[in-house]
Amino acid sequence: MILKSLARVLSTGSLALLLAACGNFSGLGSDGVTTEQEMASRQAADAQRAAQANAYGTEKPRSTIWDLFENSADPNSTVAVNKYLWQASLEILNFLPIESVDPFTGVIVTGYGTPPGGGRAYRATIYVSDPALDARSLKVSLQGKGGGAVSPETQRAVEDAILTRAREIRIRDSKL
Template structure:
């Protein structure tokens, strides 16, 4: 009989301790609060595809005037076909953009451009000004930041 009373007392103590620990756990995790913080839907790392979605959409938007040759959203590569500006048909440009990170960061974007000029009916490689590539990177990054701001506001 003594063993049974002692076992019952130990069981009650364990139950009371369990209730106290459970209550403390609820209070510590904030489950007792009525208002929870809202999730940041416009985080800088959006990865429903293989790369940052803001950079991906901004790149597609920035290059929308050029014909696309290849797109790989998992690998983060967009390659355009040759594009000749109707105002300057003797010159054409091809662009490759690589998104190399899942974060919205300037160093997550790589832009490479090729340029050719027409000479005697043949397309000949010509240098691309570094400022041209830099300007395209800036346009894409600005559009990506605008998309993120719009997602935060909306």
């Protein structure tokens, strides 16, 4: 009997704490009642935050605990590439001079360079299209000096080398 009463009191108390955490009590006065002046002040502050958010292109401010579970990240300002594929691409093709790098779109463009022990100069464009460590996330385009296309076997070998190195880097990081 005593245990049931104690369990009921604890569950009621934890429910009250949960509701208090979910609520927004910032507008309550010292006596627990919201005055018109406090409401007007809060609305003006909310309007100012909204105007600033629109000016900077950011999302609306969060107001409840449930807003934390929304996916409100701006896809124009987030990096959506796999870091292991990105790093492996730079390591495998380190003999090529980098012309441009854009981690937001996942594109690496290199200039012409000759691989160690090779006689033909190549240039590459690498596109990491997804945050997954997957072969479908990597696109490599190779071009030989003078505008010549490279054989599909050479292109496949470069892609395989990048994927293998990316997996090695991921395994190394997981052991830290």
